[in-house]
Amino acid sequence: MTTSEVLPSADSTNGSDGAPPDMAAMQAKFASIQQKYTEEASKRFRSDGLAQYVDLQDAKDARIHSLGKDPWVDHAALNAKTPAVKDGGRYKFVILGGGYGGLIAAVKLIEAGLVNGPDDLRIIEAGGGYGGTWYWNRYPGLHCDVESYIYMPLLEETGYVPKQKYATGLELREHAERIATKWDLHDKALFRSEVTDCRWSDEEEVWNVAVTENRGPEEGERKLNIQANYFFVLSGILTIPHVPKVPGLENLGGSMFHTSRWDYGTTGGSQEDQNLTGLEGKRVGIIGTGATAIQVVPKLAKFAKEVYVFQRTPSSVSWRGQKETDLEEWKTKIANKKGWQRERRYNWVTYLNNCAPPEQVNMVGCGWTEAPAYCAIIGSPNFGIIEPTPEKIGEHVGGLLMLDLPRAEKARARIDEIVKDPETAKALKPWYPVWCKRPTFSDEYLQAFNLPHVHLVDTDGKGIDSATSTGLVVQGKEYPLDILVLSTGYRSPAYGGLNPAKRTGINVFGRGGKSFDDKWDAQGASTLHGVISRGFPNLFFGPTAQFGQSPNNTETLDIAAEHMTHFIKKAEEKVGGLAVIDPTVEAEEGWAMEAVKRAANLAALSVCTPGYTTSEGEFNKPNQDPAEMMKSARMGIWSEGILSFMKVLEEYRAGDLVGVDVTPRKSG
Template structure:
């Protein structure tokens, strides 16, 4: 993702256009302005439009004081080790088991005939069977592919689905095509899982997916114009993995956004003798209950500790509090928690207002995107916390302020800060109104703008801290100190617990090289054996963030050099539709397609000239969005390193501008694509 939105420098050398460096060597690069700007540097600029949208505070706000508070709280949480303060479960010998898929139904999997045999040749292989993979498969079918031409491979045991805080009418894909009405304004996990299976059933994909298997390598065969794919299938427990080698003309990497759970490196963690699990693999066998039944009766006499207070914990904590004897919530950084406003879908409103006309879902998704990008278009259809947080455009981009030049960055950052100030004040005021204990309330207040950490929306999280069995253990940004055999130590005090729940998140979005190969956790060799990691080492170069030269017929969904918005499903909709069009044109003109070097270099320049629109993120508190604050190190990096990092930005004008750009490109005949027979 973005340099300016908090994504890290690449630990590699720069090897892009020499003339680009030379033409700017006497000027301060845009990325330097971005990285040296902080909240406290930005002038406060009143914004009447934003102010009118929110209730007025009872007394005048102190913008400079608030900016100083933001900087103080950020500084407390910066750690020199950055992302290295965590270890991924898959890389830990001791804790790897916490990341294993405990929900796989081996009996059901083993009863199915494998959809892929060793030596098979297929037209399209999709790596991932979540919503992204399903979306791409459906777009190919709509473009003329037969379902028999497509195979999906996923390490999970089935199609996926998780609870989401984006409105279900916008988030759940292909609602218009399936005719399905979501049960609630915000869908729960089981319904999303059912919908994934509904999509697979409707488009005849149920038997086209190879589950509990991993693609290990992709190698381009120039003579055969196809990819040689090596897969490890491990569907059967206690058996050796089965190796498969297949060929595919087209590859799509549906690797998702957050897929590698990690845990903090806390001293003496191995001494803890109690039970432990990560929220990504909820242990219902221990807690009781199921995804459909939240009755965690096994915890009635348990003292439970949960590390983390991010988006997952905000959902988990209220449910735990209903069942456990004692709950200790260990917090490093409080989440910004706004009203959720959950409600059941009214069938009459659905029929007569929401889904009343053809094209309703795309229109609603565009409306949500317009409000999120601070360029509202028409009435606010969604009308929730996302659409009333226009300053979130600081991380996803927008066109409201035009192209931001380096000299305009301080003013722009000030505008973003002003745009968010009253919303942020309202969030903190809500904490005081809901949480009865003033000391606890003060510790639950977020001191950062909306774009710095993923905002949360929940009606029960804050009231949970009024329960006598719930204890907030705020570490003032320091985190947990160490473990003992029977508990956990924070702020010099031991808290005895029977079970530890790790709600500690996932690999940062910009971790490692950031290449599609890294994000998909596989090795990719393109033409002449070129390693994708080697190409990314010279600076990312793609066309539209979806394909790259020397890796023909290999497609991926951004994030770098593509667009972003609050609704990831809409982003996937736009990108998979775009890629399916390119593939259709490829089959009309030959067998393979890739960008020219000139086209992907020009696109990279277009990306870099828009990174300043994302400058407000530079002074953010550490989170997975900015690789735990590692972005701040770029301010002292050489110009070449800063510019290489700037190439990894998203489209700074937001998703609607991106859609217009790629739409014009398609209409003009796919300039910059090289087709081969």
């Protein structure tokens, strides 16, 4: 897409009084900034796309592979307990994932009265405890980047009061355990375990699930085969850590670890005591400048002798405003009525969907609510359905770029105000709109670069050249290191075309032995409401394609769990017991077409720098094959915003499972 295709029209840029501004000056400025965006994105495009990374679990080099091991698990303690799952066991509900998504789903099923017997519910989790991302990630400085009052699930139900506006990683992990305690889930989970294969039995109408439990170096693996009437794939979207394929990285001397497997043995301290005394006198490098590094770098700077921050693409860093929870405010203004958390979530997301009424009180009042153009990737009711013509798409994208411009310029100006060295400040400036890379929030990160021992190593969008036994090489210069922190993120959520089975790494076979991968690869995303798929009855999966989205992931998970529970409860009421639930072909294709006809609404990704949002630029590659273009269009979300999506679901639930085949399970 060229600059001229996204220039705003006079109608789209009128001032608040309705008078047209100086259009010549505005268009010249806008064109200059858009050209800068294009140049910076072009620097970062690579022909290898996602292949520039290797997943830790798939790394052939033993050292890189070992970086993915669980540093937190207590094998002895878990082995001393009676296993929650027995070989050959049959369970009504089996949930893959013990993070917030799996926990929310379990609670919804329990509260709906669907869990009654001792063998009705089991959870399979790869980690050694509950928490999901908050189990694995324990790096120093870790907090949620969404207000804890709307992020932490089930606050109203548990009565818990978060300690701060943005909860620490430790508090978030403890909250997962709190949920498990309140709903008696501690003896329902098989930890350290992965599902490798699940197959639908047409004869018994159950899922046969193959599980591998890792019982540690002394006992090894235990293979189990279990059955589930209803199977849920809720193992998250950012779960498989990866690292860039830097030549020689495996031979780098000193310590090296991924942020999702933080090595406190090297750094000193712990998640509870973040005094990183092991860094004293050390030269520490960190690759990556995303949402994780924003929190880690200030902690490294506090203790290390030298810190080298290796940057490919800078983050957009807004203010945070962390504060302690005021108990009086909590009682009188926040948690002051039934349904307060959902209301607060909806209030917050109206600002990101760019549909907040002008008279509305901004309940959360955070940096997120100053980014209305984020609606470019999560949708807005303002969009309607955009015609897929160059003119209409150009007008749409141009309007979003103009909407984001005040925030973007403010973010860049903030860097100049904080960072003293002009060259460092220049390199830290993000040249892309807010929707291209998850925005970050910190009152410490930019300030760290004013310290004499913190050095920004800007790679001008190219990344690291290579590694030696003593350090990293960028543009021919070697930077000697004692410790390297890999803040390099995870496999893209869009891996496998948003196929939930492929993303999770399990083989799924439905009716007649049909492969889920084969179906998804052949026709693209195929769901009803983003959570079930024809030919794979009683299989429910975490929402990505064809679902409403929010940067507050627990809001999305809550909506999905509520809808899954509705399907099951309504179906069981209809047949008077265990049910077989399968969407019709017509309903599934009809829902896919809702995504297709709104695909142009998400065209703003075309101006983005490569990153996980665009599958490292693979979304932006020219593609003239009509079949592939159709499959890409089917991957879309509900692009009119998550509140609009909620209304669609509520209207559907008022009916009688329209578009779903429901039959009683044959074997009772």
